[in-house]
Amino acid sequence: MFSELEKNLRQHITLTTDEFDRVKRYFVPKKLRRKQFMLEASDVCTRMAFVSKGALFSYSTSEKGSINVVQFAFESWWMADLYSFFTEEPSKLYIEALEDSELLLLKADRLQPLLADVPAMETYLRILYQNAYVALQRRLEETIGLTAEQRYLRFMERDGRLLLRVPQHMIASYLGVTPETLSRIRKQVS
Amino acid sequence: MKTKSTIAIIGSTGNMGSAIAKSLAKGSNRLLLFGREDTKLQTLKNDIHTLNSGADVEAIGCPKDASWEADIVILAVPYAAEAAVAEEIRPYVTQKIVISIANPMNETFDGMVTPADSSAAQELQKLLPDAQVVKAFNTTYAANFAEPVIAGVPADAYVAGDDEKAVQTVTELVQSMGLNPVVAGGLAVSHTLEHMQLLLIQLTVKNNYNWHAGWKILHN
Numbered sequence: 001m002f003s004e005l006e007k008n009l010r011q012h013i014t015l016t017t018d019e020f021d022r023v024k025r026y027f028v029p030k031k032l033r034r035k036q037f038m039l040e041a042s043d044v045c046t047r048m049a050f051v052s053k054g055a056l057f058s059y060s061t062s063e064k065g066s067i068n069v070v071q072f073a074f075e076s077w078w079m080a081d082l083y084s085f086f087t088e089e090p091s092k093l094y095i096e097a098l099e100d101s102e103l104l105l106l107k108a109d110r111l112q113p114l115l116a117d118v119p120a121m122e123t124y125l126r127i128l129y130q131n132a133y134v135a136l137q138r139r140l141e142e143t144i145g146l147t148a149e150q151r152y153l154r155f156m157e158r159d160g161r162l163l164l165r166v167p168q169h170m171i172a173s174y175l176g177v178t179p180e181t182l183s184r185i186r187k188q189v190s
Numbered sequence: 191m192k193t194k195s196t197i198a199i200i201g202s203t204g205n206m207g208s209a210i211a212k213s214l215a216k217g218s219n220r221l222l223l224f225g226r227e228d229t230k231l232q233t234l235k236n237d238i239h240t241l242n243s244g245a246d247v248e249a250i251g252c253p254k255d256a257s258w259e260a261d262i263v264i265l266a267v268p269y270a271a272e273a274a275v276a277e278e279i280r281p282y283v284t285q286k287i288v289i290s291i292a293n294p295m296n297e298t299f300d301g302m303v304t305p306a307d308s309s310a311a312q313e314l315q316k317l318l319p320d321a322q323v324v325k326a327f328n329t330t331y332a333a334n335f336a337e338p339v340i341a342g343v344p345a346d347a348y349v350a351g352d353d354e355k356a357v358q359t360v361t362e363l364v365q366s367m368g369l370n371p372v373v374a375g376g377l378a379v380s381h382t383l384e385h386m387q388l389l390l391i392q393l394t395v396k397n398n399y400n401w402h403a404g405w406k407i408l409h410n
Contacts, residue, residue, distance in 0.1 A: 001281065025320045028285040031259040040192040109355060110285060 001029055004052045005104055008076050012127050013120045023121065026114040028105040032056075032097040038079070038105075039095040045084035047105040051077050054101025055165060058093045059173070069174040072098070074162045082132060098166065148177045152185050194246070197363075198222040198260035200253045200267060200275055203230035206291055207266030209332040211247075212238060213367040220246040222256045257282040262289065262359070264327075269294035269303065269310050276317035284320040287356045290380070291327040293387045300392075302384065311350070311380035324351035324360045325380040329387050330369065331394075331401050344370040345404030348386075350379040372407065 002024055009015060015023070027050070032038060038056065039045050049056065056079045059067040070093060073079035084091035085108060106114070115122050142151050152175055156163065163171060172182040197214060201207040203225030211223055215238040225231045231249045238245050250256045257263050257279040267275055269292040292310040294303050304313055315323040326349045330338075338344055347369035351357040357373055364371040374383060386405060394403050 025284060029258055029282050030261070031255075033259075037193050040194075043191050043193050105285075107285060 001052065001102070002027075002104070004076050005050050008050070009124055013124045015118070015120055019118050019120065023114065023118055026106060026110045026117075028107065030103045030105050032101045032103060034097050034100050036097050037094060038097070038103070039081065039091055039093065041092055041094050042090045044088050045081040045091045045093075045095075046108045048078060048080040048082075048085065049073070049095070050104040050106070051075055051079065052102040052104055054103075055098040055162075056095055056101060056103075057098050057166075057170065058095045060092050061094070067094075067170075067173055068176075069170050072159070072162070072166060072174070074165070078128060078132075082129075098170075143176060148175060148181060149185050149189065151175050152182070153189065194218060194220050195261045196220040196222060196259055197262045197264060198224065198250070198253075198256035199264045200224050200256060200279070201271075202234060202266060203227045204266055204268075205332040206327070207264075208234050208237075209335040210264060210266060210291070210327060210367075212241060213335040214363075215242050215245040215247060216368075217366045218246075220248075222248055222250045222260060224250050224253050224256045253278050254282060257286075260286065262287045262363070263321075264289045264291065265314065266291055268292070272310070272314060273317060276314060280318055280321075283318055286321055287359060288314065288318055288321045288323050289326050289360060290314045290323055293328050293384050293391075295388055295391070299388070299395075302388065304384075307381075309378075309380035309384050311377055311384075315352075315377060322351065322353040322356035323377060324349060324353075324356050325374075325377065325383055326350075326360050326364060328380075328383055329390065329405050331403065333401050334404055335367065335369075337402065338368045338370075340402055340404050343406055344368075346370050346372045346406050348372050348374040348379075348383050348405070350374045350377055350383060352377045 006020055038049055051073050053075060056073045058070045061067055079095060081091040081093045142154060168182060169179045172179040197219050199207050199211050202211050202223040211221060211234060214221060223231060235247060235249060238247050253275055263283055263286060265288060272292060290311040294310040296303050304310055311323055311325040330347050334345060347364045349357055349361050349364060349371055361371040361373060390403060
């Protein structure tokens with residue numbers, strides 16, 4: 001249940017066995033089935049999820065009912081609406097299981113006790129937030145500055161293997177194009 | 191809150207477990223039912239769908255899986271069975287709410303089997319140190335979940351626990367079931383709550399209340 005998290009933590013920080021045993025006591029083990037929600041829009045996001053197994057995706061919805069995919073998260077990735085998590089404002093996002101998933105959830109009110117108990121986790125979380133910021137900025141720049149085809153190529157280069165698990169219409173939504181445009185791009189670049 | 195909570199009821203084929211399940215099924219939560227008697231479990235599922243055709247309810251094969259998938263676990267097994275179930279679910283209820291409904295009475299209903307300075311809820315907390323144990327539903331008879339108003343008055347349903355947020359969540363749950371929640375205090379108050387029910391059972395038998403009785407605090 002904790003092997004992926006342990007591997008991930010140890011990539012970034014040094015933890016004794018005793019420290020990792022203490023870390024485990026702050027995480028909620030939670031199974032989520034495909035199509036179930038970790039968060040629904042208008043609720044405050046009070047939990048960050050580490051994906052041990054499976055996949056999640058976050059999205060907003062338009063007035064017409066279409067979805068705008070914001071982010072995917074696969075094994076060993078983190079998922080949350082950090083904006084809502086830190087401001088405690090209601091989220092505009094849904095976080096849904098793309099596949100049957102096993103998560104480890106860290107609740108907002110457990111964050112400070114965890115950091116006080118195992119200070120090395122401060123470093124880990126700083127790296128986590130840095131990565132989240134970098135990913136957000138990259139996504140913003142790609143959305144503003146690149147053509148759909150360039151965005152697709154970047155995306156495939158970065159996460160192509162994982163995206164075999166994602167339906168085409170969700171990839172199209174993530175890239176901000178219609179499924180027809182995505183299909184055309186795929187033909188052009190193949 | 192809009193995001194559905196998943197509530198596992200371990201021991202859902204017992205009197206209390208099935209009454210709680212039916213009462214919860216009126217809400218929008220997802221219910222996972224675990225009970226050792228398959229036929230009863232199937233009947234319960236059918237009853238729930240009759241009460242609420244849109245109820246999100248599923249029978250699940252073992253307490254471990256039910257607890258892993260749940261956000262809240264209701265332990266509706268007899269006190270004598272609690273330790274074994276707790277051992278089974280312990281790794282899967284870290285930082286989750288576990289509701290203790292038990293009244294740890296002896297066979298002759300004239301005392302408790304728990305240590306004099308403890309309670310079923312406190313003993314459960316010792317077995318599940320990383321869970322947020324909350325005492326609830328122990329002063330409500332099974333029949334009163336369907337009829338929470340007794341002699342024209344909604345009976346009180348006392349809630350006790352050490353984690354403020356967990357107590358708040360359980361209080362909201364109790365309210366959603368049509369019961370009148372009263373936050374009684376920290377988990378140690380469970381000792382009093384369990385003894386209140388011991389007395390109520392003794393008086394129910396003595397005065398023939400027909401298992402429709404409850405506690406009510408009268409106040410201005």
